Amino acid sequence: MISVEEHLARILASIPAPTITERALNSSAGRVLAADVASRFPVPHFDNSGMDGYAVHHADAKVGATLRVVADIPAGSADDPRIGAGEAARIMTGAAVPSDADAIVPLEHTTEGTRVRANAPETITITEEPRPHAHIRRAGEDAPAGSIAVPSGTVLGPWQLSSIASAGHERIPVFARPRVAVISTGSELVSPSATPRRGQIPESNSVLLAAAVTEAGAEVEWTTTVADDNEALAAALVAPAVDAIILTGGASVGAFDVVKAVLNGVGSIEFTSVAMQPGKPQGFGLTPSGIPVFCLPGNPVSVAVSFEMFVRPALRRLAGFLDIERPRRTVPAGVGWKARADRMQVMPAIIVDDTVRPATHGGSGSHLVMSLAQATALALVPADVSQVNAGDLVTVMEIR
Numbered sequence: 001m002i003s004v005e006e007h008l009a010r011i012l013a014s015i016p017a018p019t020i021t022e023r024a025l026n027s028s029a030g031r032v033l034a035a036d037v038a039s040r041f042p043v044p045h046f047d048n049s050g051m052d053g054y055a056v057h058h059a060d061a062k063v064g065a066t067l068r069v070v071a072d073i074p075a076g077s078a079d080d081p082r083i084g085a086g087e088a089a090r091i092m093t094g095a096a097v098p099s100d101a102d103a104i105v106p107l108e109h110t111t112e113g114t115r116v117r118a119n120a121p122e123t124i125t126i127t128e129e130p131r132p133h134a135h136i137r138r139a140g141e142d143a144p145a146g147s148i149a150v151p152s153g154t155v156l157g158p159w160q161l162s163s164i165a166s167a168g169h170e171r172i173p174v175f176a177r178p179r180v181a182v183i184s185t186g187s188e189l190v191s192p193s194a195t196p197r198r199g200q201i202p203e204s205n206s207v208l209l210a211a212a213v214t215e216a217g218a219e220v221e222w223t224t225t226v227a228d229d230n231e232a233l234a235a236a237l238v239a240p241a242v243d244a245i246i247l248t249g250g251a252s253v254g255a256f257d258v259v260k261a262v263l264n265g266v267g268s269i270e271f272t273s274v275a276m277q278p279g280k281p282q283g284f285g286l287t288p289s290g291i292p293v294f295c296l297p298g299n300p301v302s303v304a305v306s307f308e309m310f311v312r313p314a315l316r317r318l319a320g321f322l323d324i325e326r327p328r329r330t331v332p333a334g335v336g337w338k339a340r341a342d343r344m345q346v347m348p349a350i351i352v353d354d355t356v357r358p359a360t361h362g363g364s365g366s367h368l369v370m371s372l373a374q375a376t377a378l379a380l381v382p383a384d385v386s387q388v389n390a391g392d393l394v395t396v397m398e399i400r
């Protein structure tokens, strides 16, 4: 048996580098930026007014002074009108401040007040003196030209995308989302809407994996279910135009374990026992064309746990994320439970009053699919611990 850490290290060492694609800002939320984005110009681009008011010479703008209004500057205007001594220009928020002006007097600080008028008045009288440079937003005060607006590796949310737009970019390099195929194997599997006869069960692994793959920041290209039949599986594997393949079932030592029979030794794919409970039988490797293949044990809880511990970090690496693992923290156990002394127990768990307890009454049984619905975390109990007692500190990974 190899340890959980060894298996993950082997996987991460063989994951190909993420690929880069160019996308429009409007379809890039949630993606990872693949290069530094620098501002194409200073932001703001030019000195502009922070208030609706009048651009003035500060020296003229004494309380009681009457100034002649010689220009009217709406936002968007490229004008740079001359303003002589005793003169002012009406100016709107965001409009370029005339080169001659060195302060803005807000509408409220003139006898005009905030009365809406289509045309500028002929004169205004100052009722409150501005500070020098009042309400002028300086070119480059937010970011100088050429400065890094958003660094490579940033996960793009609304705020970062707005900064990139303001830095003058419409299309950006991001890491491509890996396209993933999911293949469930098992002759006992029927669709969830079917009424299973004795021996049959609803197929749930592809449902779990499709949602988990999407949550991880990758895309499900296709899912399929195949019977325990070597030829059917081989046919499903022909030329899949994907970046990763996840299979479930048939990874153990059963007489009909077709995944292992068909894939063991193909490319670098090999099957190993990992010291993890559940999820001991694991297959991983690259196909001859270099596509990573994850062969997970069929039990639904084993699939959930194997995805979190091995597949999710790999998909996130492939998608360009810098943080590929869930944050971990330690919390006291709220109750005691048994663990296996030879494998790391990865237990679906709930957090109650900042203590952790199993999400089921049946421990970490790999078939207890219904109790997964209650779980919000995985509790990680080291391989050498066979009993967790109430109050022991336990490492948890919170899933949602």
Ligand SMILES: Nc1nc2c(c(=O)[nH]1)N[C@H]1C(S)=C(S)[C@@H](COP(=O)(O)OP(=O)(O)OC[C@H]3O[C@@H](n4cnc5c(N)ncnc54)[C@H](O)[C@@H]3O)O[C@H]1N2
Pocket (backbone or CB within 6 Å): 184, 185, 186, 188, 189, 201, 202, 203, 204, 205, 206, 248, 249, 250, 251, 252, 253, 254, 257, 278, 279, 280, 281, 296, 297, 298, 299, 300, 302, 366
């Ligand atoms: N003699 C041994 N038997 C088993 C061993 C062992 O070491 N020696 N290991 C056990 C462990 S641990 C696990 S885990 C399982 C893994 O078995 P497989 O990967 O071959 O999985 P299957 O046998 O195909 O299925 C196991 C279980 O899960 C159900 N299943 C499978 N696929 C789905 C699906 N898509 N949706 C819902 N449920 C699914 C399946 O019906 C079985 O009940 O092997 C142990 N045996």
Ligand code: MOO
Pocket (backbone or CB within 6 Å): 276, 277, 278, 279, 280, 281, 297, 299, 302, 366
């Ligand atoms: O390793 Mo298995 O996944 O315990 O049932």
